[in-house]
Amino acid sequence: MDADKKNNTSGSVITSDMTITGDVLFKGSLRVDGQIDGSIQGEQLFLGSNGMLDSDINVDTFNCQGSLQGNVTATHIVVEKTARIMGTIEAKDLDMAPEAVFTGVMKIGSIPDPERKNESPARSKKTETASINTKISLESSVFEGLIAALSGGSSLIMIISDDKHERNSLCDTLRDHFVPNSPTVILDKPTGSFKEIMMSIASGYGIELTDCLEQEAMVKDLSLAMDDPARFLLIVNNVETMYPATLERMLRYFAGDENGNKPLVRLVLCGGYELKKMMLPGQSRFFVRDPDCTLEL
Structure with a gap:
């Protein structure tokens, strides 16, 4: 399924045979086993192991088992062992499995601005690994994210x-x-x-x-x-x-x-x-x- 308009979804599943092109705005929970090429804004997002996102994401919680290229801002992020992420992670809390593959920039410990929830995130086809100016505290989640990156193969x-x-x-x-x-x-x-x-x-x-x-x-x-x-x-x-x-x-x-x-x-x-x-x-x-x-x- 192709869509060039905003998609409002509630408690829905994007199956493995579905491809969405365009911005997605949803309430409640959304599971993605297919593909999305467009920004995503909502509450609870789950990316299955076969799912693929080329997206900038702004949600409350994000559980990732699949492949993401883009930026994600969330209060809590879980990165499972099958996940492949290239981009920027900004979260208050991060749980990352050692086997997960991550390439990019982490900002852990910062709290996303609630006002951004009302805005559609800007699309970015290429995520720069340049530094970010926000200072964050040295919390356990920061250290755990660093250990996960080292244990996951980052050299x-x-x-x-x-x-x-x-x-x-x-x-x-x-x-x-x-x-x-x-x-x-x-x-x-x-x-x-x-x-x-x-x-x-x-x-x-x-x-x-x-x-x-x-x-x-x-x-x-x-x-x-x-x-x-x-x-x-x-x-x-x-x-x-x-x-x-x-x-x-x-x-x-x-x-x-x-x-x-x-x-x-x-x-x-x-x-x-x-x-x-x-x-x-x-x-x-x-x-x-x-x-x-x-x-x-």
């Missing part, structure tokens, strides 16, 4: 906060959560040369370098020792203080790239406004690929 995560104490606390909490099951290194002062950074990383993981003069040899030693990227976690705080060339090399070697080079570790980059500016359009020359997840505190 490059960016955390933006102008509060250094908040960043330091989050880095320490991450380390305490993963140690001892996952070797974890925190670089708080990444201001040295690339060789110095590599030596600090090797020392933190207890890896012996056979050659500390040649960069390629150092990378090879680390690659051989870090045979399972999912086991190792590298947290770099105050990223904006790094030399640009050092940051570029570290990302190229550790984060993988779009040419098929695999990451060596799960890499978490933490920084303030300067790091945020690096990711603005035209300024991201240091990043060999987009982050899997950007979390702004």
Whole structure:
């Protein structure tokens, strides 16, 4: 079924053989097992495992088992293990299964403006991973969302906060959560040369370098020792203080790239406004690929 007009639905199901093109406005609950290409506004939205949305969503609660490309604003969001989301999540509470796949920006802990419920959300065909200016508190749901992203396969995560104490606390909490099951290194002062950074990383993981003069040899030693990227976690705080060339090399070697080079570790980059500016359009020359997840505190 195709529709180019608003669809008012109450306690309804969009079955797997249905496709809706246009904005959807509903009351009560709506289950989607088919496809919607258009903005969605309502109360309780459930996306089944076979459902597909290319939508900007503004609802009270959202339970996602299927695929979403777009932005979602809700008081409570549940992301099940079969879910695939590319976009921006804004919610007061978030429950995300470790197996779920999420790429984009999280704003957790903020309360959506009730006035927005009366407006049709603006459509956005492409969701930017640029940072968001709203500051949110460091609540358990924020940490749980970050853990879910790391456990779900995200290998490059960016955390933006102008509060250094908040960043330091989050880095320490991450380390305490993963140690001892996952070797974890925190670089708080990444201001040295690339060789110095590599030596600090090797020392933190207890890896012996056979050659500390040649960069390629150092990378090879680390690659051989870090045979399972999912086991190792590298947290770099105050990223904006790094030399640009050092940051570029570290990302190229550790984060993988779009040419098929695999990451060596799960890499978490933490920084303030300067790091945020690096990711603005035209300024991201240091990043060999987009982050899997950007979390702004």
